[in-house]
Amino acid sequence: MDSEITAGGAVVTGAGRGLGKEIARLLVERGHLVLVTDVDEATAQATAAELGDRAVARTLDVRDHAAVVAACEDVVARAGRLDVWVNNAGVIVTGPAWEQDEPTRRLMVEVNALGTINGTLAALTSMRGPDGTGGGHVINIVSLAGLSAVAGEAVYAASKHAAIGFSLSTMADLRAAGIRNIDISCICPDGIWTPMLYDKLDDPAAALSFSGTLLQPADVVQAVRKVLDRPRLVTAVPRARGALVRFGDTFPAFSLAVAPVFVKKGRRTQRKLLKAGGTRAPQRPE
Numbered sequence: 001m002d003s004e005i006t007a008g009g010a011v012v013t014g015a016g017r018g019l020g021k022e023i024a025r026l027l028v029e030r031g032h033l034v035l036v037t038d039v040d041e042a043t044a045q046a047t048a049a050e051l052g053d054r055a056v057a058r059t060l061d062v063r064d065h066a067a068v069v070a071a072c073e074d075v076v077a078r079a080g081r082l083d084v085w086v087n088n089a090g091v092i093v094t095g096p097a098w099e100q101d102e103p104t105r106r107l108m109v110e111v112n113a114l115g116t117i118n119g120t121l122a123a124l125t126s127m128r129g130p131d132g133t134g135g136g137h138v139i140n141i142v143s144l145a146g147l148s149a150v151a152g153e154a155v156y157a158a159s160k161h162a163a164i165g166f167s168l169s170t171m172a173d174l175r176a177a178g179i180r181n182i183d184i185s186c187i188c189p190d191g192i193w194t195p196m197l198y199d200k201l202d203d204p205a206a207a208l209s210f211s212g213t214l215l216q217p218a219d220v221v222q223a224v225r226k227v228l229d230r231p232r233l234v235t236a237v238p239r240a241r242g243a244l245v246r247f248g249d250t251f252p253a254f255s256l257a258v259a260p261v262f263v264k265k266g267r268r269t270q271r272k273l274l275k276a277g278g279t280r281a282p283q284r285p286e
């Protein structure tokens with residue numbers, strides 16, 4: 001297979017579980033040597049072991065810029081070059097911002113926004129190379145919360161808006177500087193059935209995340225596969241919810257007025273899931 005001979009290195013952050021793990025699996029299948037990174041050492045190692053000898057575990061806290069740069073150097077040393085960097089690591093704590101303490105707010109902004117900035121910049125430096133002939137693709141896992149208001153997820157939404165604003169602005173800077181061989185693609189999914197959402201089944205503040213059709217990680221991996229083949233600035237998953245969210249963003253007063261309808265719908269889904277299979281909640285995804 002050609003891709004096995006030619007593919008360079010790839011890095012996925014927050015790849016110990018959930019969506020990141022499945023994105024790492026996709027990149028291994030596409031022939032990349034994949035650095036499976038996570039702040040949680042045990043899950044990074046377990047994922048890399050599961051994905052085989054083209055996956056290497058590395059403990060990485062995306063808030064630490066120097067550590068992110070070191071991870072980038074590591075994958076280049078192993079694979080010769082860096083082709084793909086996926087900023088996937090994310091955290092969410094729900095509830096009104098005024099009920100969250102400063103470390104909680106800081107955590108979300110630092111992991112979701114600063115972590116994405118750290119990863120993107122480390123990757124760009126490596127992909128540009130000393131003579132600018134490199135090239136590569138940065139994929140930033142954002143959220144529909146990066147495109148509009150989300151009741152119950154204000155600080156999370158702020159951090160995701162920052163991630164998308166940074167990504168698009170940096171793409172503009174790359175093109176203005178004449179750099180055309182590097183792309184940044186943002187993926188903005190609705191709620192995904194991962195441990196992140198499972199842990200919010202009984203949390204009314206997370207209702208909006210359950211108000212659409214719950215995605216499986218495979219649905220988002222499919223979107224990642226598509227942008228790997230054809231880079232795209234922003235991909236909402238599913239597309240129809242993206243259109244709805246963007247409409248709401250164009251008319252914010254209308255959007256805030258109808259939000260309670262969607263919150264109620266999300267609560268109904270949460271209750272249904274909790275009751276699924278009798279009185280037991282569905283199994284926690286990996």
Ligand SMILES: NC(=O)c1ccc[n+]([C@@H]2O[C@H](COP(=O)([O-])OP(=O)(O)OC[C@H]3O[C@@H](n4cnc5c(N)ncnc54)[C@H](O)[C@@H]3O)[C@@H](O)[C@H]2O)c1
Nearest residue numbers: 014017018019039061062088089090143191192194195196
């Ligand atoms: N689950 C959803 O409903 C949903 C919806 C839209 C977007 N997203 C985004 O998708 C991405 C993946 O989320 P998920 O659902 O798989 O969540 P998850 O909680 O299941 O996995 C997130 C991973 O990130 C890791 N992580 C946390 N802090 C880190 C740090 N400081 N440095 C490195 N790794 C860290 C965790 O250890 C974990 O392995 C996140 O960016 C999330 O915001 C999720």
